[in-house]
């Protein structure tokens with residue numbers, strides 16, 4: 001019951017954070033773009049419920065959910081997104097480029113995978129016992145650097161978990177137009193074991209993640225976790241060619257509904273009010289923070 | 301005298317001996333082969349665990365090095381031919397050079413990417429280029445090139461000790477060159493001044509007052525010296541030479557000091573002329589000093605041909621430098 005509540009609360013935190021973020025765009029408090037994790041919350045909540053706090057994570061453009069499930073502070077993330085000096089990276093990175101403790105993200109598809117592979121190599125050389133996780137989407141299966149990295153990770157038996165979140169779309173491109181052949185076959189071809197789930201049930205994801213994380217931690221080599229899921233929001237802001245019917249249909253897979261059914265009404269209400277307080281505090285505090293200045297760099 | 305190759309190899313041995321975080325990665329770098337140009341020779345025998353031969357995956361190797369550097373190691377990557385830097389561009393431009401600043405100075409990326417550049421060996425269009433100009437002016441990335449005057453070992457050691465990413469460009473023709481000694485050979489008439497810092501610049505000042513300044517780096521210093529001798533012997537023109545080790549970020553103070561004396565600038569490089577190193581050097585010099593006269597000598601805007609007659613015609617020659625110098629002082 002306790003971890004059911006905790007998992008629900010993590011997913012709700014991500015959901016409400018992203019909703020608040022999208023609404024803040026209309027108030028002009030945010031600039032640039034963002035990639036909401038709404039619909040995919042069970043992936044991050046499930047995975048980070050079975051990792052160790054010191055594990056190394058490289059995330060992609062859709063990183064807020066990963067970051068919050070990793071244990072990152074909503075206030076520091078909100079401040080970063082609002083371009084404040086108190087943000088995770090002082091306003092230099094924004095939505096896609098954050099770093100805190102052993103969590104890193106970058107907005108270049110594919111390029112982060114070799115970097116994470118090198119991190120796993122460093123942890124192995126230094127015998128820290130930490131594993132490395134790297135997150136990619138279905139669209140990123142198109143990038144060549146991924147396959148170079150799979151080859152190297154397998155050759156060198158690195159302790160890395162490749163998490164593929166297949167939300168069936170890459171920006172506006174449906175997976176049928178972007179990915180040929182088999183997803184699992186891609187990993188299998190390099191001898192990398194695959195755990196694959198088509199679910200938004202956080203408990204299923206948690207148990208699959210638990211097995212993969214154990215496998216990687218055992219030192220046998222890399223593993224992959226393929227999670228077929230749904231993104232409910234637009235890719236970033238407004239770029240969504242899906243039909244209204246489709247958007248309604250996929251809501252039946254809402255991870256909050258699926259897992260919420262295991263909680264009492266009081267528990268759900270409790271989670272709501274706790275999360276609301278955290279998010280409100282994060283955004284209100286961040287909004288009062290100063291904007292960064294460039295320091296002493298001068299034009300020649 | 302030891303050769304440039306000897307010194308580079310020694311620096312790698314020394315770095316691996318003294319710092320166990322230093323790790324080599326590259327294609328075919330294991331003994332007995334020891335790398336396509338033998339720069340890594342002996343390392344894998346002495347440090348088998350820290351010399352990693354990789355698949356032919358340039359992008360991933362540099363990516364892996366970035367990750368290693370972010371997590372506490374000091375990787376040194378060899379890219380077999382400089383022409384292949386196109387494949388690592390994403391890692392250098394969007395990863396290596398970005399992390400420190402983008403993460404608000406909370407991380408360091410001590411990566412060195414070494415690569416042989418340049419032509420004059422008949423390797424043809426895709427194995428003879430000088431592509432370093434593509435990486436000049438990338439904030440957060442240093443571009444450094446050894447030469448036969450400064451000690452390449454010290455330069456490479458400085459790059460490995462650097463907390464920021466360094467693209468280390470080694471001209472292929474330098475490898476077999478013995479190091480030069482100031483006061484000897486064709487350096488006899490030059491007084492050599494050296495700037496401080498990790499990647500020094502050298503100013504060669506002749507006995508008499510010079511009428512122009514040649515700015516160059518790497519192997520082209522050899523051509524510049526030959527041209528300077530010719531100008532002196534055949535035309536009684538003294539030149540100053542400013543030889544850079546650090547190409548980017550641009551730090552041209554020693555050049556400006558020389559130009560105050562000569563007011564004429566000739567840049568020499570082996571990359572193609574358009575948008576090259578010399579273009580930026582010249583622009584900065586002209587912005588700073590009114591009335592400066594400038595010429596650039598570089599490769600023709602063509603691929604580097606295989607046939608020697610064509611390659612020689614495409615790449616800059618000693619005679620090209622002499623001609624440009626004469627037109628500058630006329």
Ligand SMILES: Cc1ncc(C[n+]2csc(CCOP(=O)(O)OP(=O)(O)O)c2C)c(N)n1
Pocket residue numbers: 035061062107108109110136137138139140141167169170171235
């Ligand atoms: C190298 C590169 N190419 C293109 C983009 C632009 N882009 C950002 S996200 C994205 C779609 C990624 O799709 P997917 O990997 O499925 O992840 P998802 O957005 O669905 O989470 C694209 C094309 C990019 N950031 N980097």
Ligand SMILES: [Mg+2]
Pocket residue numbers: 137138139165166167168169170171
């Ligand atoms: Mg996708």
